[in-house]
Amino acid sequence: MHSFTEENYLKTIYYLATRQQGEVSTNALAEMTATKAASVTDMLRKLAEKQLIHYKKYQGVRLTEEGERLALQVIRRHRLWEVFLVQKLGFGWDEVHEIAEELEHIRSAELVTRLDTYLGHPQFDPHGDPIPTPAGHMPETGYRKLSDVVAGEGVCLRAVLEHSTEFLQHLDHSKLSLGCTVTVSEINAFDKSVLVQTETGRTVFVSHEVAKNLLVN
Amino acid sequence: MHSFTEENYLKTIYYLATRQQGEVSTNALAEMTATKAASVTDMLRKLAEKQLIHYKKYQGVRLTEEGERLALQVIRRHRLWEVFLVQKLGFGWDEVHEIAEELEHIRSAELVTRLDTYLGHPQFDPHGDPIPTPAGHMPETGYRKLSDVVAGEGVCLRAVLEHSTEFLQHLDHSKLSLGCTVTVSEINAFDKSVLVQTETGRTVFVSHEVAKNLLVN
DNA sequence: ATAAAAATTTAGATTAGTCTAAATTTTTAG
């Protein structure tokens, strides 16, 4: 079996790999896991020995097939628990990340299967992230960033790229939630902020910084 | 905060203390936690330093008020999760112990509060064990062992003392479940086995070994 | 192209929890 810590490294490598080109760097991992580069190096050697990553000194790191399978298992558990916490226990979408960070390491396969059934086989977590399949496949979404939408287009809010409490509460405050249909009425040429029209006719100001973290289709 | 391991020691000390007179011994703890006596001694020194137990070398161990409070918190979480696993996810009562052993260490207080509400503030777990209150009080049950009931008495099955899969499956097989009302029709003078009559008129043979692990009122 | 900067790895230590083997204390049985 793999340790709690190993699972976190695999998950983090997966996360960083999807957000960039090529290999994941030691420093990037150190920052994400809130450890030091030297500690990361030690762990990378260990994961490489277990054949969970491809690793050459100084050259960064990439998941093996087995490593990716494990990472997706952890992510699947994390996202299913987030659905449980929000839909069943009534937590806000801004409150569930830390708790799911712990729940994701509970190992029983039967538990995950039953939880998935209990939740009605959800496809997305409360932040709009797709839930990996039991077989270990990450569904493609084809979403774009709101910041890439041109004026006049109508789109639907589908997911957030940023999970911080501050960001999510800001959206709550703007009364923007996933599933909202909005039309981009204006894009500011100077700061790239956008004005969007909701179905109910409200106009909402969205800064470029926020628009970059909103996924739509 | 206290580690996973410390929580397990506190829980085990509480468990052993309720099943005997006086102090809990190093060896008993070593057996229950599947470690060696030397390891237990190390941990006891640490828990004593943290004022969670009263400990004098060679004299056994007893929880302090704070230690008991923490132990009851862990037990409360364990039992609430068992209710969840059985009532919401449909696990059998013989399948939930190991999973709850992991879930009990998830630390969010808010999670426990919400889970309790979601489950409808249950008073007992699937094995009939009382769930400690949020304030850290273990409800008294006043149950007796079935092995102490005299012939002719009618009683209701309330809890099991033994949680092993084998024992619980044996009860399932005998179609004895918590809540059953039974009348003790005969006590064998030689082996102390009992015959009980169920409400439906079935006669069930219960060995002394089993009767000692069934609580009734 | 090369020196400075940045990134990464190595060396050596630390902490939590565990172990075995040896020493010590308590209990028990004659």
Added chain:
DNA sequence: CTAAAAATTTAGACTAATCTAAATTTTTAT
């Protein structure tokens, strides 16, 4: 009451995950 047995603790070591400081490699900027 005392010697043997049982229980417990101490001593010294190990593993996983981390750290700091120093050494090494790669990248970058003139």
